[in-house]
Amino acid sequence: MTDLIIVGAGPAGLAAAHAARARGLSVLILEARPRIGGRVVTALIGGHPVDLGAHWLHAGPINPVVALARGKGWRLKRAPVETHLFVNGRRQRPAQVAGYHAAFGRADRALAAMAGRPDDQDDDDVAAASLPPLGRWTRPVRAITGLVCGRPLTEVSAHDFASSEYADNLFSPEGFGTLLARLGRDLPVALDTPVTAIDWSGRMVRLTTPRGVAEALKVLVTAPPAVLEGGAIRFTPPLPEITQAAFAAFQPAVYEHVVLQWPSAPFQGADRIATLTGRRLPGLGLLTRLDGTALHYLELDGPLSQACGPDRLAKAARLARTILADQFGARAIRDLKVLTATDWQADSLARGSWSSVPPGHASIRDMLAVPVAERLAFAGEATDHAQWGTVGGAWMQGTLAVERLFGPT
Template sequence: MAAALALPARNARAADVDVIVIGAGAAGLAAAHDLKAAGRKAIVLEARDRVGGRAFTDASLGPSYDAGAMFIHWAERNPWVRIARELGIETRNESWGGGFQVFASGKPMPEADRQRRRGAFGQIDRRLDAADLSRRDLSIRDLLSDLGPDVSPIASSGLLLSIGEESDRISARDYQRLWAGDDLVVPSGYGNLVARHGAGLDIRLNQPVSAIRWDGPDVAVTTPAGTLHANACIVTVPVGVLKAGTIRFTPALPSRTRNALDGLGMGALTKIALKVEGERFGIAPGTSFLEAGSPSRLMNFDMFPEGKDLVIAYCGGDYARELSVAGPEAARAHVTELLTQMVGADIGKAVTEMAFPAWWTDPFSRGSYSVCLPGRAAAREQLAEPIGGRIFIAGEATAGGGAMTVGGATLAGRTAAAAVARIKA
């Protein structure tokens, strides 16, 4: 549904380009490729100095790891399976590596407590399978509330390491509709794969967009290099950036679009990578250590994945936000302390460097990926509605059942490109 705004007729002035795509993440790349295939001239404006957005393979420590998206989810229908095959890039099934150990305050969790945790985690899927949310949406916390004050927080805590958000801020209806399927990994890096897919496109890096004017004969987009004019614009920046007002829209975004943004938040799934050289401390590569003494402060450690000199810590929700705001040095000290409690003091001495791409405080992300608030499950479709017939918002946030994934963002970018291709230049 287009915004109800009377727009002046386009004049004879030639636009600089047919379509401007803002953001060189998966959605932007997909839109640009499809527009190019349709014979439309498009440029991609990217604020960062690299392609890929929240799909980012970080090699700053030497051995690389995916600092953002890691899995090709629901591989049976995910377009990245075909893209990887066409580019000759290997994908393979997810592996659990060297096993899984659970700790409470740095000490191995008693088996009885561990089994109780496992049973509690399973309650989320069971409750969602049985729940009729067609008439009334709930938060995940409310959906699990009758499990009791001891079990309910444990049951919902697992979402901190998948959605990256507190359970009272997650729509059960939206979570219920998310697609499921097999997961694949990209040994050479999912972020590297996405970046490779940008080849052949007109991508302009280091060009953060500060303003979009859409009440004239065209769309005017302002960057540090100046103002470009186009017949249409596809905006693929994260919801967190749109909500922060980093891009000024003139006129302001329609009330329906603003309302949709109000119904969405950003999770804070976070990875903190430590370079740990030399001794393996008797730990099999790929073992997971989960510090689960507090349900609200889960921290999972991927120990020496694929034999690399890395330990990668994962956390989410308000815990991750606290560490992001505290900054790299505080985060390093905290994570190293947790490691020494589980492994011993020597592992702390073996930590030489760290990498901390904190998505929550990154001005070009402001979070890991979108989360629908309880009662606002329609926000994704509402955000995807065209604005004035010439501006289209697309990304993982508008991907419906594919939300929160690179594959979903890609499908959303293609949908937007198809809509733009129907507009006469």
């Protein structure tokens, strides 16, 4: 007899398991992958830890994972705020960089003003509409903002976008995935155990897996909405219409890493951000010199990621070389190597990097956070507001879901 079974050992599932154990409940996590961490995983590349999913510990002051890591004495370092800015391959002078930052500031203030307005469905416009004209910086600010939120701003709810908190970011020098794996080390997890059906018609909830059936008093599902919308788990009885409508409304956010080794890259200083704009591209984000090494991330938005298609590594390599040669000239990329390119959108257990909310649907995160019944609930990054799309939000929601299912302590 298990009190709580959790589907998924990503941040939300691990947090829920910790919260349940802290109450003295018996708990088991069923995880489809052969590892824990979900979309937070660190690989060793050339001996250096490189995150292939989440990398930034966002919103330091409110992020529960930051508080946990600090409490355990694990080292975190401040993420960069300074930016390299290149327009048509030319490094911009400090005054121009300041102008670019000021444009971002104006965009942020406009979006914050939108967040302060009542959360009214009829008033929930596209995020792009709440941005003021920003002169020469309009295109890059829109493009970079669209890149970091995982969809073009024309497809994103203004209220939802504005509700997020991203300031004061940190990195884990060992990799975010390493940190998460350590947080999940002592938890009871059955790996390689995909849940294919959940029967919540009786007093006990029954979960079907290829390894057999498991039963629990209550179940928390943390699989991403896009995975559930695709029918990966069959529910008996079917989920209420309001829950199904929420799953259907979410759209997958696309944000993919291309990992470059580029010893002679024209960037100085460890872990700084570069914005490249001009010529063919409205704006492109790069995280440069990870930890002072020759490794860099080039980040792809939806259209660029799609352009890489199935023959991913070769196409991502060609794309990166074309973009960077266009900016800096062919000589500058002579020692550039593309080491790997992620494809979370094609990953059947993720179906995207996180969940984005389209205009007019600002309430779906709250809708999904309400337990379906006293014995069945959903949680994950998709159900958080201030930290949607992030590990911190997923962790927060895993903890809250246990409270929603079992009552306050």
